[in-house]
Amino acid sequence: MDLFSPSWAALRAAVAGLSDEDFSRPSGCRGWLVxxxxxxxxxxxxxxxITLATPADAEPTRDAAGYWEVGAVPDGEDPLDALTVRLAAAYGEPWLLAFHLDDVGSAAGRAAALADPSARVSTRDQVLTAGDYLSAYVLEWTLHHLDLVAHLPHAPRPPAEGLAGSRALLERIAGAPFPASFSDENALLVGTGRRSPTAAEAAALGELGAGLPLVLG
Structure with a gap:
């Protein structure tokens, strides 16, 4: 949970530093612009x-790793993905989109900082502690920070501690550690299918490679 605030702040700061032209460049998410x-x-x-404002009385059913469900590679037919593209275009001016993220994102950051880590919250028919829920989102922020800068070499990259924490969580999801030869960033990129492993990386992965990529949803 301690990694949530710095990871989220770094991602929002990276967005705030984008130029108007950057918003029209490709992102690391297949089929999506920045x-x-x-x-x-x-x-x-x-x-x-919404989740932090949705308390639950039941015992937790998932932890930070269990929050994520591993599925198939997206086929581009998801109606929610299509809605996101249409909604993004409806903003018209990039500054409006950046302003909305800063406004709602700042509120989410404040709510997370005020949350009791042991409190139980409900989302997607699951019950988690707030601490586990926010820890799960460190992986979300870090992966999307990598997506944001995939074609923007001038943009700041995710903080090292967020990369390390996200790798550790991804390894829990995978059920095995990535080779020590992999940097945290490469473990995340290869592990989630954001890029294919090189021949040397594939050899180092061994049996773990057969279960990749881990498409998280």
Whole structure:
């Protein structure tokens, strides 16, 4: 949970530093421009606010790793993905989208800082502690920060501690550690299918490679 605030702040700062032209460049999310990704982040921030305001009395059914469900590679037919693209285009001016992310994102950050880590919250028919829920979102922020800067070499990259924490969580989801030869960033990129492993990386992965990529949803 301690990694949530710095990871989220770094991602929002990276968006705030983009030029208007950057919003029209490709992102690391297949089929999405940077503006589409930023619109998705607005929706993510709303989800954080909604979940933290949805208390639960039941015992937790998932932890931070269990929050994520591993599915198939997207086929581009998801209606929610298509809605995100249309919504992003509806903003018209990039500054409006950036302003909305800063507004809602700041509120989500404040709500997270005020949350009791042991409190139980409900989302997607699951019950988690607030601490586990926010820890799960560190992986979301870090992966999307990598998506944001995939074609923007001038933009700041995710903080090292967020990369390390996200790698550790992804390894829990995978059920095995990535090779020590992999940097945290490469473990995340290869592990989630954001790029294919090189021949040397594939050899180092061994049996773990057969279960990749881990498409998280």
């Amino acid at each position: 503006r589409d990704l930023v619109c998705h982040l607005v929706i993510d921030a709303q989800d954080v606010l």
